Amino acid sequence: MSYINDHLKDLRRFIAQDTFTFTLTTLLFFLIAVIFLYLYFALETSPALIWPPVGLALAMMILGGYRMWLPIFLGLFAAMLIVSSGSLFTMFAISAGYALQAIGGLYVLRQFNFENDLGKLRNMLIFVCVALGVTCIAPLVSTAGQMLAGTLSVDPSLSLFRAWGAGIFSMFIVTPLILFWYPFNKGRFAEDAFHKFEIAIATLFLLAANHFVFWTTLPQYIGIVVIFVLPAVLIWFALRLHPRWLAFAVTLTAIQSVAGAIYASPSNNPLNEQLLAIEIYVGLVAAIFYVFVAVVEERRSAFARLSEAYEITRASEKSKNEFIAILAHELRNPLAPVISSLELLRSQENDPQKNEMIESTLEHTVMMRRLLDDLLDIARLEQSKIVLHRETASIKKLVHQALPSVNEKAKSIGHTVQVSLPEEDFDLYVDPVRIKQIIINLLNNALKYTKVGGKIQLFCIKEGNEAVIRVTDTGIGIAPEKITHIFEPFKQLGSSSRYSSGLGIGLFLTRKLTELHGGRIQVESLGATRGSTFTVHIPIIVPPHTHIATEQVPIAADKTSTNVQKILIVDDNKTAADILCKLLSLHKYEAKVAYSGKEAIAIASSFVPDAILLDIGMPDMDGYATAKALRALPWSGLIIALSGYGQPSDKSQSKEAGFDDHLVKPVGIEEIVAALSGKRRTSS
Ligand code: ADP
Numbered sequence: 001m002s003y004i005n006d007h008l009k010d011l012r013r014f015i016a017q018d019t020f021t022f023t024l025t026t027l028l029f030f031l032i033a034v035i036f037l038y039l040y041f042a043l044e045t046s047p048a049l050i051w052p053p054v055g056l057a058l059a060m061m062i063l064g065g066y067r068m069w070l071p072i073f074l075g076l077f078a079a080m081l082i083v084s085s086g087s088l089f090t091m092f093a094i095s096a097g098y099a100l101q102a103i104g105g106l107y108v109l110r111q112f113n114f115e116n117d118l119g120k121l122r123n124m125l126i127f128v129c130v131a132l133g134v135t136c137i138a139p140l141v142s143t144a145g146q147m148l149a150g151t152l153s154v155d156p157s158l159s160l161f162r163a164w165g166a167g168i169f170s171m172f173i174v175t176p177l178i179l180f181w182y183p184f185n186k187g188r189f190a191e192d193a194f195h196k197f198e199i200a201i202a203t204l205f206l207l208a209a210n211h212f213v214f215w216t217t218l219p220q221y222i223g224i225v226v227i228f229v230l231p232a233v234l235i236w237f238a239l240r241l242h243p244r245w246l247a248f249a250v251t252l253t254a255i256q257s258v259a260g261a262i263y264a265s266p267s268n269n270p271l272n273e274q275l276l277a278i279e280i281y282v283g284l285v286a287a288i289f290y291v292f293v294a295v296v297e298e299r300r301s302a303f304a305r306l307s308e309a310y311e312i313t314r315a316s317e318k319s320k321n322e323f324i325a326i327l328a329h330e331l332r333n334p335l336a337p338v339i340s341s342l343e344l345l346r347s348q349e350n351d352p353q354k355n356e357m358i359e360s361t362l363e364h365t366v367m368m369r370r371l372l373d374d375l376l377d378i379a380r381l382e383q384s385k386i387v388l389h390r391e392t393a394s395i396k397k398l399v400h401q402a403l404p405s406v407n408e409k410a411k412s413i414g415h416t417v418q419v420s421l422p423e424e425d426f427d428l429y430v431d432p433v434r435i436k437q438i439i440i441n442l443l444n445n446a447l448k449y450t451k452v453g454g455k456i457q458l459f460c461i462k463e464g465n466e467a468v469i470r471v472t473d474t475g476i477g478i479a480p481e482k483i484t485h486i487f488e489p490f491k492q493l494g495s496s497s498r499y500s501s502g503l504g505i506g507l508f509l510t511r512k513l514t515e516l517h518g519g520r521i522q523v524e525s526l527g528a529t530r531g532s533t534f535t536v537h538i539p540i541i542v543p544p545h546t547h548i549a550t551e552q553v554p555i556a557a558d559k560t561s562t563n564v565q566k567i568l569i570v571d572d573n574k575t576a577a578d579i580l581c582k583l584l585s586l587h588k589y590e591a592k593v594a595y596s597g598k599e600a601i602a603i604a605s606s607f608v609p610d611a612i613l614l615d616i617g618m619p620d621m622d623g624y625a626t627a628k629a630l631r632a633l634p635w636s637g638l639i640i641a642l643s644g645y646g647q648p649s650d651k652s653q654s655k656e657a658g659f660d661d662h663l664v665k666p667v668g669i670e671e672i673v674a675a676l677s678g679k680r681r682t683s684s
Contacts, residue, residue: 007066014067022071025060029075032056037083043262047158048275049166050258054135055174057102062116062175063182066103073099086151093145094138101137101167105130118179119243119301124294128287131175135167136160165276169283173254176290180247187242199245206233206249207256214260214278220267231285238293246293250286257282317382325379328372333644335369336666337576343669344583363409369666374505378489380647381512387648388431388516392543395460395467396425398432402439410447410456417443418457426462429543434513441510442471442534449532450475462540466519469536478525478532486523487511514538564638564676567591568609570600570626571642572618580613583669589676597621601629611638611676616645616654624657631658640675642667 015022033053040049053076060068077095084091112126143159146152152159190196209229212218219227230253237246260266261274269277342362349355380386399421410417428435439458446456450473459470478486489508514521519538525531567589571577577593584591592607594600598621600612612630616623627639638661641654646664654662661675 010065010067011070014070021064025064025068026071026075026078029053029056029060029071030078033076033079034083037079039262041083043271045272045275046154047162047165048272048279049162050275050279051163051166051170052174053098054101054138054167054170055172056170056178057098058105058131058134058171059175059178059182061102061106062109062114062179066106069099069103072102086146087149089149090142090146090151093149094142097138097141097145100141101134104137105134108134116179118176118290119294119297121291121294121298124291127175128172128291131168131171131287135171136164138167139163165279165283169254169279172283172286172290173251176286177247177251180244187244189244195241199241202233202236202241202245203249203252205236206230206252209233210253210256210260214257215264215266217266231289234285234289235292238289238296243293243297246289250282250289253285254282321379321382324375325383328375328379329644332369332372332376333665335365335372336642337573337579338365339369339666339668340576340579340583344579344586347583347586366668371503374509375503377509378505381509385647386513386516388434389648390429390431390543392427392429393432393435394425394427395462396421398428398430398435399439399458399460401432402436402443405436405440406443406447409444413447414453415447415450416455418455420457420459422461426467426540428467428538429541430517430538434516435538438510438513438536439469439471441506442469442536445506445534446471446473446475446532449473463537465540467538467540469538470533472531472533474531477528477530478523479528480525483523483525487521510536564610564678565590566607566609566611567676568594568600568603568607568612570594570597570612570618570623571615572596573615577615580672584672587669587673597623597626597629600626601633604630604633604635608635609637611640613640613642613672614659616641616643623659624653627654627657627659638676640672 036050036052039045040051053072057068057072060072073095076098077091080086080091080094108130109126114126114130115123118124118127139160142163143152143156146159147156190199209232213227213230234246234249234253237249257278258275261271261278265271265274267274339362342358342365346355346358346362349358377386399419403417403419407417443456443458450456454474456474457470457472459468459472461468461470487507487510490504511521514536517538518541519536521537522535524533524535567584569577569580569584569591571580571593572595574595577595581591581593592603592609594603597618600614604612614623614626614630618626621629623641623643627641630639639659641659641662642665643650643654643662644665646662651662663671663675
C-alpha cells in the first residue's frame with residue numbers, strides 16, 4: 001500500500017515538476033504510435049505488425065523508471081482514439097497491456113541486476129532474454145481484453161503471435177538504439193578524422209548492401225550471396241566501430257528493409273508476407289549482432305584495462321628500479337670512508353687479535369659493496385642500461401685477473417681451488433670486467449656453498465667456436481626440483497643461515513651478463529650434498545677491424561707512473577678526504593687536502609701536486625668545473641675522478657672535462673695506488 005502511495009507521489013512530482021519531460025515523452029509516444037497504427041491499417045499488413053512503441057516503451061522505462069508507464073499509456077490511448085475505430089474498452093485494454101509490459105520488462109531487468117550498459121555481455125544477454133519473454137504480456141492482455149469485449153475479429157492465436165513477434169522485433173531494434181545513443185552527447189562520435197571517414201564509408205557500403213537485399217530482385221537469383229553481404233558489413237561495424245554505430249546500422253537496415261518492402265516491393269509475395277519475413281530476418285540479425293558487439297566490446301575494454309594495468313606495473317617497475325639504483329648508489333658512498341678507515345687501521349695495527357677483527361670488518365664491508373654493486377647492476381639491467389665495452393682479452397689473462405679476488409677467501413675457509421687452463425691461450429672479444437665478474441660470482445658461490453675443506457675446480461677450454469668456463473664444487477649441491485629456478489632473481493634455495501649471506505641476485509646477474517655476451521649458462525648437480533657444476537659458454541667472436549684503441553685513456557708524457565709523489569685530495573666530505581690523506585701518507589705519498597674546488601685551485605698553484613684526486617659531486621663548484629679550471633692553469637699533472645657515478649656516460653663526461661682517470665667510490669687504496677702509478681689505465 002505504502003509502495004502505491006509513494007509511486008503516486010512520484011507521479012504527481014513528475015507531472016508537476018518535470019512537466020517538459022512528461023509532455024515530450026507522451027507526445028513522442030503518441031506520434032510514433034499514430035504513424036505505425038496508420039501504416040498497419042492503411043497498408044493492411046496483418047499479420048505483420050511494425051510496432052516501434054514496444055522498444056521505445058522499454059527504453060523509456062529503463063531511463064526514466066516506473067513512472068514512465070503514464071506517458072506510455074496516455075500516448076498510446078490517444079493514438080488509438082485517433083486512428084483506430086474499436087471500442088473504448090478495447091483501446092484501454094491494449095494501452096494498459098503495453099504499459100504493463102514495459103513495467104514487467106523493467107521489473108525483470110532489475111531482478112537480474114541489469115545495468116544500463118549493453119556493452120557488457122551479461123547485460124546484453126539479460127536484455128535479449130527479456131525481449132523474447134516479456135513481449136508476450138501486452139499481446140496476452142490486449143487479446144484477452146478484446147475477447148472479453150467481443151471485439152476480436154481474428155483467431156486469438158494470430159492476434160497473440162503477431163503482436164508478440166512485433167514486440168520482439170521492436171525491442172531488438174529500438175531499445176538498443178536509444179540505450180546506446182542516450183544521452184546524445186555521451187562520449188565522442190568518432191575518435192579522429194580517419195574514424196569519421198571509416199564510419200562514412202561503412203555507412204555507404206551498408207546503404208548499398210541494404211539496397212541490393214531489400215530493394216532489388218537480386219536475392220531471388222543470387223540469394224545466398226546477397227544474404228551474406230549484409231552480415232559482412234555489420235561485422236565491419238561491430239569489430240571496428242563503436243557499438244553506437246552498430247545500433248545505427250541495425251536501425252538503418254530495419255528502416256531500409258521495411259521501406260523497400262513498401263515502396264519497391266521487390267518480391268512477388270504480398271506486402272504483409274514480405275514484412276513478416278523482414279521482421280524475422282532483421283530481428284534475428286539484430287539479436288546476433290548485438291550479442292556479438294557486446295562480446296567484442298567486453299574484449300576491447302578488458303584489453304584496455306589490461307594495458308592500463310600493464311602500464312601501471314611497468315611504471316612501478318621502473319620507479320622500483322630507479323629506487324634500487326639510487327639506494328644502492330647512496331649506500332655505496334658512505335662506504336668509501338669506512339673502507340679507507342679500515343685500511344688505515346689495518347696498516348697501523350700491530351695487535352694480531354685486533355687486526356683479525358679489522359680484517360673481518362673490512363671483508364664484510366667489501367662484501368656489502370659487492371652486493372650493492374650487484375643491486376646497481378640489476379637495476380641497470382632492467383633499464384637496459386648495461387653496455388658491454390668489448391675488447392680483446394686472452395682467457396688466461398681474464399682468469400688470472402679474477403682469481404686474486406677469491407684466493408684469500410678460499411684459503412681462509414680451507415678450500416682448495418684448482419685451476420685448469422688450456423695449453424694454448426686464446427683470445428675473446430668481450431667486456432673483461434663483466435667476464436671477470438661472471439667468474440668471480442661462480443667461484444664465490446662455490447666457496448660459499450661448500451663445507452669447510454672442499455674442493456673447487458675451475459676449467460677453461462675452447463670448444464668449437466665457444467669458450468667454456470666451468471666451475472665445479474664438492475658442496476651442498478642442488479635438489480633437482482629447485483634447479484630450474486636457480487637463475488631467477490631473488491631465488492635462494494637454501495634455508496641455512498650459514499649459507500644465506502646474499503640477496504639471491506648473483507646467479508641472475510651472471511646469467512644476464514652471459515646472455516649479453518650472446519652466451520648461455522647451465523647448472524648440473526647430482527642432488528643435495530653432491531656438489532654442483534656451473535658451465536658458461538661464451539661465443540668467440542672476431543673483433544671488428546679497427547686500429548683505434550677504444551678504452552685506453554691517453555696519458556700525457558709527463559704524467560707517467562713513478563714520478564707521482566705529491567697528491568692533492570679534493571672532497572667536500574671532510575672525513576673521507578682526511579682518511580684518504582692519511583692512507584696515502586702511509587703509502588709514502590706527500591698528500592694534502594682541499595675541501596672545495598676553489599680551495600683546490602688555490603692550493604694547486606702553491607703545492608704543485610703530481611696528481612689530484614677530485615670528487616665530482618661538490619657544492620658550489622663541482623668536480624667538472626674544478627677540473628676545467630685546473631686544466632686552465634699552467635699545470636699539467638694527473639686528475640683522477642673519485643665519483644659515486646660510474647656509468648659510461650659519466651666516464652666520458654669526466655674525460656671531456658679533462659680528467660685522466662675515473663674511479664668509482666668506494667675505492668680501496670690498492671685501486672688508488674694503481675691509478676696513480678698508471679697501471680690501471682694500461683691494464684683495464
Ligand atoms: P646468493 O648466493 O646471494 O643467495 P645467487 O643468485 O648467487 O644468490 O644464488 C642463488 C641460490 O642458488 C643460492 O641462494 C643457493 O641456494 C643456490 N646456489 C648458488 N650457487 C650454488 C652452489 N655452487 N652450490 C649450491 N647451491 C648454490
